[in-house]
Amino acid sequence: MELYELNLHILIEGLKAKKFSPxxxxxxxxxxxxxxxxxxxxxITRTDDKPQSIENPNGLLAGIPxxxxxxxxxxxxxxxxxxxxxxxxxxxxxxxxxxxxxxAGAVLMGKVNMDExxxxxxxxxxxxxxxxxxxxxxxxxxxxxxGSAAAVSAGYVPFSLGSDTGGSIRQPASFCxxxxxxxxxGMVSRYGLISYGSSLDQIGPFARTVQDLQLIMxxxxxxxxxxxxxxxxxxxxxTHSEDVSIKGKRIAVVKEFxxxxxxxxxxxxxxxxxxxxxxxxxxxxxxxLPVVAKYAVACYYALAMSEAHTxxxxxxxxxxxxxxxxxxxxxxxxxxVRSYGFGAEVKARIIAGTCLTEPSRCxxxxxxxxxVRTLIAQEFSRAFGETDFILQxxxxxxxxxxxxxxxxxxxxxxxxxxxxxxxxxxxxxxSFFTGYSGNLPVGLQLIGPRWSDVSMLDTxxxxxxxxxxPKIANGGxx
Ligand code: GLN
Numbered sequence: 494m495e496l497y498e499l500n501l502h503i504l505i506e507g508l509k510a511k512k513f514s515p516x517x518x519x520x521x522x523x524x525x526x527x528x529x530x531x532x533x534x535x536x537i538t539r540t541d542d543k544p545q546s547i548e549n550p551n552g553l554l555a556g557i558p559x560x561x562x563x564x565x566x567x568x569x570x571x572x573x574x575x576x577x578x579x580x581x582x583x584x585x586x587x588x589x590x591x592x593x594x595x596x597a598g599a600v601l602m603g604k605v606n607m608d609e610x611x612x613x614x615x616x617x618x619x620x621x622x623x624x625x626x627x628x629x630x631x632x633x634x635x636x637x638x639x640g641s642a643a644a645v646s647a648g649y650v651p652f653s654l655g656s657d658t659g660g661s662i663r664q665p666a667s668f669c670x671x672x673x674x675x676x677x678x679g680m681v682s683r684y685g686l687i688s689y690g691s692s693l694d695q696i697g698p699f700a701r702t703v704q705d706l707q708l709i710m711x712x713x714x715x716x717x718x719x720x721x722x723x724x725x726x727x728x729x730x731x732t733h734s735e736d737v738s739i740k741g742k743r744i745a746v747v748k749e750f751x752x753x754x755x756x757x758x759x760x761x762x763x764x765x766x767x768x769x770x771x772x773x774x775x776x777x778x779x780x781x782l783p784v785v786a787k788y789a790v791a792c793y794y795a796l797a798m799s800e801a802h803t804x805x806x807x808x809x810x811x812x813x814x815x816x817x818x819x820x821x822x823x824x825x826x827x828x829x830v831r832s833y834g835f836g837a838e839v840k841a842r843i844i845a846g847t848c849l850t851e852p853s854r855c856x857x858x859x860x861x862x863x864x865v866r867t868l869i870a871q872e873f874s875r876a877f878g879e880t881d882f883i884l885q886x887x888x889x890x891x892x893x894x895x896x897x898x899x900x901x902x903x904x905x906x907x908x909x910x911x912x913x914x915x916x917x918x919x920x921x922x923x924s925f926f927t928g929y930s931g932n933l934p935v936g937l938q939l940i941g942p943r944w945s946d947v948s949m950l951d952t953x954x955x956x957x958x959x960x961x962x963p964k965i966a967n968g969g970x971x
Pocket of ligand 1: 611612613614636637656657658659660661662689797909
């Protein structure tokens, strides 16, 4: 077995026992990247040209390689959000989540691909071209954090970070066959995360085991004075050692989702998972989420686009990133910078967001959407009075071919139905691996009430024990 194939926990144990060195892990991962990157194209910027110094040689992650979605700021290292508008911008500071990993000794192999400003679910809306799914390189890896998921799936690194505004961790995790966790809003500091929809965005990890997600969560979670929305008073012990059980836990399926079509391997996975949960002593129930089923997609896109249009106003060619020097005046400069700098999907969303929040329509659209959001949060609160977790798909279908649905944005938006309600209500969501259909992985999702992150991941450990962990994907290697 090569070192790049080992999961995070095994690498940490092996390093402790001096079975191998950080330099050997680095070389093995780098070799794997060199072997597959031409097929996968996960990177925007590689930083593995030479072994990086380890910030903390005694830290928990000393010598462990990782990659970051390219919307996480890295001091002195180009950060693009997969957009031309940021040019060669090198942030003057680190995102808190990365700062915590670095302080624990993690080593950065590079910045990875995503949909521009995290808008999309294929990783094809990138100014740097699409990333390919390491399980089948003709297919999308999912998005927007497609590079982060592909890198873990192909064995480039044992774990990575992404961000999830409406599913961008959970959906690519499911498409690439790894675990992905979207924490409760506020669990991980967003400081240094390039904003898309600030009330929805949350940073979280990808890994090849649930235990590895727990370890990363124990490092990146917690209050940060630089992010006033990060939590203050809750104690969350992600790496506790007591044995966990789901005996007597209530796990529900959503009544309204029963009528929606799913690819057969996904509905089969639900049946298999329910059987496992029952055998473990869980009580399977049903909850009703009519507002979610009917209005969540429209509500999310109205809010996400409104917030995006405000957040993206700052890219004007004055402060940072791409600019033009020969414009006749400030107006021409804005126009030329933004016309060239933003891709088509981002422009469409900025225009939509401008219309939705424009004074004469704001009440009817933006304000209405915030009210629907409250109803959705209330609906979940009621449901979580009746159940501990909800089990549901991540997506209605398995990953499609690259470019297949590029012309049909609305179809893409609708495919987010199972992931985006979680962000509207600030809930945690775990995308877990259930097995393969042919060579394609099939994932499902657990969602729970706010701050149920620890027990959700515990439940994930039990599911993994029964369903098995994913293999490293072949990465298009002949
Ligand atoms: N697909 C959704 C969108 O395009 C979610 C993206 C995300 O979570 N960043 O907005």
